[in-house]
Amino acid sequence: MSVPRTERWYRAVWRWHFYAGLLCVPFVLWLSVTGGLYLFKPQIEAALYAPYRGVATGPSLAPEVIAASAVAAVPGSVLHKYVLPESPRDAVEVLVGRGSEDVRVWVHPVTGAVLHQVPEEDRLMRVVFRLHGELLAGAWGSALVETAACWTIVMLLTGLFLWWPRGAARLAGVLYPRLRRGRALFWRDFHAVTGLWISLGALFLIASGLPWANAWGDYFSQVRAVTGTAAGRQDWSAGSATEAARRAREDAAMRAMMSEHADHHGMVMAHMAPPPASLDSVIASARRLHFAAPVDVSPPTAPGAPWQVRSQAENRPRRDSAEIAPDGALIGVQRFADRHWMDRAVGYGVAIHEGAWAGLANQLVNLAVLLGLVLLCLSSVVLWWRRRPTGGLGAPRTLAPLRHSWALVALVLVLAAAMPLFGLSLGLAVMVEAALGRTSPALRRWMGWREAAPAAAGP
Structure with a gap:
């Protein structure tokens, strides 16, 4: 049969x-x-970086001084991102870079001392x-x-x-x-x-x-x-090689901007510190936005371009972004709900995938x-x-x-x-x-x- x-x-x-x-x-x-x-990344990183929380009492230094301390700790680097601390008592995390390499530096907010630094890609x-x-x-x-x-x-x-x-x-x-x-x-x-x-x-x-x-x-x-x-920037990794190339492009653009600023004012900037007046004003405006933590503040990458403020919340539907002028004036805010439906769908999918939603x-x-x-x-x-x-x-x-x-x-x-x-x-x-x-x-x-x-x- x-x-x-x-x-x-x-x-x-x-x-x-x-x-x-x-x-x-x-x-x-x-x-x-x-x-x-x-x-369990949030729980693991909370335990790993607990020594850098609650380290300070008293008034904090200006953001420009904290950023300059981080840049000086990594010779030849420039400011890539300034991370708003969740508490004024926490160490400030500053990402500085050389080419495609980012280094995360923890700076004491009162003394300006560098507490710890590690290449970003070497973090656990x-x-x-x-x-x-x-x-x-x-x-x-x-x-x-x-x-x-x-x-x-x-x-x-x-x-x-x-x-x-x-x-x-x-x-x-x-x-x-x-x-x-x-x-x-x-x-x-x-x-x-x-x-x-x-x-x-x-x-x-x-x-x-x-x-x-x-x-x-x-x-x-x-x-x-x-x-x-x-229309908007892709909010998920496109692979380590693509991300490294993007960081290298942004690093070159930031160096050009900061060199132009230094030449304009007749200054010699050995460590390429950020424009002093800009950073303090931008950070003050960024704090008033009350974005979900952590919040990155990045320098402009082209003449006349604004500073970028982005929430990097684990739960991606809470990620908002803003553009701020060098004098601290708010140019515009983009909420997660303003993005295209396709990007919102991916954002929800990634958040659930990572267990953050x-x-x-x-x-x-x-x-x-x-x-x-x-x-x-x-x-x-x-x-x-x-x-x-x-x-x-x-x-x-x-x-x-x-x-x-x-x-x-x-x-x-x-x-x-x-x-x-x-x-x-x-x-x-x-x-x-x-x-x-x-x-x-x-x-x-x-x-x-x-x-x-x-x-x-x-x-």
């Missing part, structure tokens, strides 16, 4: 689910661990951020992570297809695992049910993280430009999803180990050829258009599998390819 067509589809989906898992499991484990650590949570998104390997690492993220989406979607109840009359094995039917069935149920409960949250975390990826982020930026929605509850929900992903990966390894054949990869064997399906073709094309690296890697995987399958019968059997049907026996 021939195998039903539904079984052939089940086997085909199961096979690609297996391949997706083979690629994704190491990356999902890595991203879950680093992402779980980054979720910045390292975790690059481990999570780029594996500390720049654009190539970002491409690997993005490819794995795309295939994880495929793994989750195919997993839901495999989970879908087929004539099941009970909830056991569908919504919760069966505990008294043996180990094999328990691990199968545990894997399927875990995948069900975390799939929606996992798909959201993956989709909301894609704007940070190099290829997809650039793809998205081009869509913003083509659709005319890129709803505080501790958001962090714990995300952590539960990440723990579910870890359990999903570990249970998949157990399932593979228990059913692996001797001398074989363990991929589900193919059966009779599938009939052509325009629906499947359309779905693959939609996914490939939405995730270009998925389309490229899928094409490469199909070609590699076909090429390897023709190399030798032994390799074909090891990969679980369908063998030629034997000749029918006589009556």
Whole structure:
């Protein structure tokens, strides 16, 4: 009797689910661990930098003096950002730079003494951020992570297809695992049910993280430009290389502005300190805006350009920005609600992704999803180990050829258009599998390819 067509589809989906898992499991484990650590960035940084809070009593120095102290601590640097302290008793954080490198300097607000300094990219949570998104390997690492993220989406979607109840009359094995039917069935149920409960949250975390990826982020930026929605500055990282290039451009522009200011007043500025009158006036105006902390104040980068004031709140929907003239006059304010709907959507997505939108509850929900992903990966390894054949990869064997399906073709094309690296890697995987399958019968059997049907026996 021939195998039903539904079984052939089940086997085909199961096979690609297996391949997706083979690629994704190491990356999902890595991203879950680093992402779980980054979720608690506010608590971790609060503990790390506690020694620089509440250090002062008495009147504070003028911002120009504090900024000059920070610039002097890093010879050859210029002011990049002045961070408004949340309390007058806290040390002031000042970012100074040389080219693409930012150095964060903590300055005592009363004495002007430098308490601590560290390159911005060497801070613990910045390292975790690059481990999570780029594996500390720049654009190539970002491409690997993005490819794995795309295939994880495929793994989750195919997993839901495999989970879908087929004539099941009970909830056991569908919504919760069966505990008294043996180990094999328990691990199968545990894997399927875990995948069900975390799939929606996992798909959201993956989709909301894609704007940070190099290829997809650039793809998205081009869509913003083509659709005319890129009026404002992109409020999420476009990759370490792109960010470094932006910092280098801004550093060069700030140096040119400060040199011009120094030449205009006949001064020799060994450390390129900011224009004194401007910084004090701008900081006074920025404080009156009461933006959500932390708030960065950045010098102008072109003649006649204003100073930039930006909230860097962890919860991105609270991020507002303003432009202030050198004399302290407020030019304009842009609220988060004023941005294009596409940027607002990404802002909410990133805030939820980072666990910042709803505080501790958001962090714990995300952590539960990440723990579910870890359990999903570990249970998949157990399932593979228990059913692996001797001398074989363990991929589900193919059966009779599938009939052509325009629906499947359309779905693959939609996914490939939405995730270009998925389309490229899928094409490469199909070609590699076909090429390897023709190399030798032994390799074909090891990969679980369908063998030629034997000749029918006589009556």
